[in-house]
Amino acid sequence: MAQAKAGRREVGRLEWIVGAIGALIVVATLGVLIHEALTYHEGAPALVVRVLDVTPTDGGFVVRFRTENKGPSTAAEVVVSATLKDGDRVAEHAETTLDYIARKSSREAGVILRRDPASGTLELAATSYRKP
Amino acid sequence: MTSRSAAGGRDVESGFLVSLGRAAGGAIVFALPVLMTMEMWSLGASMDRTRLALLLVGIVPLLVGLSHYIGFEETETWVDDLRDAFVAIAVGFVTSAAVLSLFGLIGPHLSFDEVLGAIVIQTVPASFGAVIAQGQLGQSDAADDRRNKQAGYGGSLLFVASGAVFLSFNIAPTEEIDFISASMTPWHAIALVIVSAAAMHAIVYSVGFEGQSAMRPEDYPFRSVFLRNSLPGYAIALLVSAAMLWIFGRLDDLGASAALRLVIVLGFPAAIGAAFARLIVGGQS
Incomplete structure (x- = not known):
């Protein structure tokens, strides 16, 4: 050496x-x-869900979406629920949990529906979270 | 003349490249358990920024101390030690970033916050590994050996703190310590304190005598070793485990007694790590 x-x-x-x-x-x-x-600064997470695409598969219609956390704090176990409405009637409901979305970050996930989302109005929203 | 010094320079550089490679190897060995633990990836993003900064600042003196006593390169002055500490951080940072991207855990799909946080967390064990690689994997040189013998009381407490940090760092963010402390009664907690201190003493006693340290049975009776080394060592282990828990935000929502119990639970691995520090960190014997 x-x-x-x-x-x-x-x-x-x-x-x-x-x-x-x-x-x-x-x-x-x-x-x-x-x-x-x-x-x-301390604040609530701001969770915004945006649909990326819908793919018809043998297992159903796969709706891929991206959940973005625009808020200043991190959210864990974010539940995103998808509701397919046919007029006022709820035609289908699906839910998924995202482990973790850091502040100013986003995560991709999907729900699988039996009906074509184009047949009604699809509402996707984050419904709950936990502080990590 | 010029060609000879140029060749000497090349030798110096290639020798340094070899030790860089060895440091990177050590970084991976020591960081792997942390690199492949889920809590650690998300922690970097959710942790309080001030505490993350404190963690990064806090490892610098530990690395300088480790580099002084065991070295990654032969060191003589504190400038050398400081440079070695920063070399270790550079190696740790780059190695962590490389492995995390290899696993697909960091990338452009994550925010800058998250990526930086994850890398900084991994840099802590990785840079420890980079410094220790020389002590464990490499040939230690005569100068470091000599200083290791002369580490003295302050030096041995530094080893103890490094060992405690090293073993408790991997465990502090896990959910398991919560479960353990919740399932313990106060009697269990008392027993754990006694066992931790006793285990520490047993290891310090046997390792201290086997090794090259100044402690000798005839010089220092049981009571003296226990009071001078084992008890302060356990106190340092408890302080380190409290600091780790606080840095990772584990004490934030806890009451005093639940917090103390958590510190005691983490204090056990911290004490074991502290006691084995001379083997893990300063193992030259």
Whole structure:
């Protein structure tokens, strides 16, 4: 291994560079975290559900959707319920639970309906969550 | 003349690359249990930002201390130790980011918050692993060996704290400690305190004597070792476990007695980790 003959070891330029990168990572991360800590304010998660697409399959109509959390706090066990209405009558109901949606993040999921969602009006909304 | 020093420079650089590789290996070995634990991925996003920042700041002195005593490279001055600590953080950060993306756990589909948080959490055990890799996997050099012998009281308490952090870090975010502390009666808690302290003493006693430390049976009787090493060691383990629980937000909604019980439950692995610190962290014997 690289070692100077008398005691003190030679330190290559690369080692200083990697050390500096480490210091930079720490400083930059701290900067971001402190910025987030200062701008953070407690608030309710804002969960918005958006349908991505509907795919007819042998197992039913797969409705893929994306749930976005636009709020400042993280939500766990987010229940998204899908209701297919035929006029005033509820034709079909499905529910799914998303483990976890961090603040300013989104998760994709799906529900599977037996009827074509185009046959009525499909309502998708987050109905409950838990603080992680 | 110039060509000879250039060749020497290349040797220095290639030697450093080898130790970087070894550090990355150590980082993966130590971070793998945390990398593959579900709680740890989401924690980074939901954790209080100030506490996450404190965690990152808190590991720097521990890494500097570890680097001073066992080293990732032979170190002489505190500038060397500081540089080594930051090298370890760089290695830990990059290794964690690489493995997390390999698992598909981080990527452009997640917010920046979530990605950064996940990487920072993983960086803690990974950078420990990077420093320790030299102590465990590599050949330690004469200078570090000598200093390891001379670690002294302060140094041994530092090892103890590092060992406690290392073992309790993986366990602190899990649901299981809640279940354990909920199923324990106060008598169980008392028994656990006694067993933790006793186990710590047994390990410190046997490992201390086997190893190269200054403790010798004739120099220090049972009572002295217990008072000077085991009890302060257990106290440090409890403090570390309280700090870990607080950083991960586990104490936030708990009453005083439930919180204390949780600290005691986590204090058990912390004490074991602390006691084995000379094996896990400073194992040169």
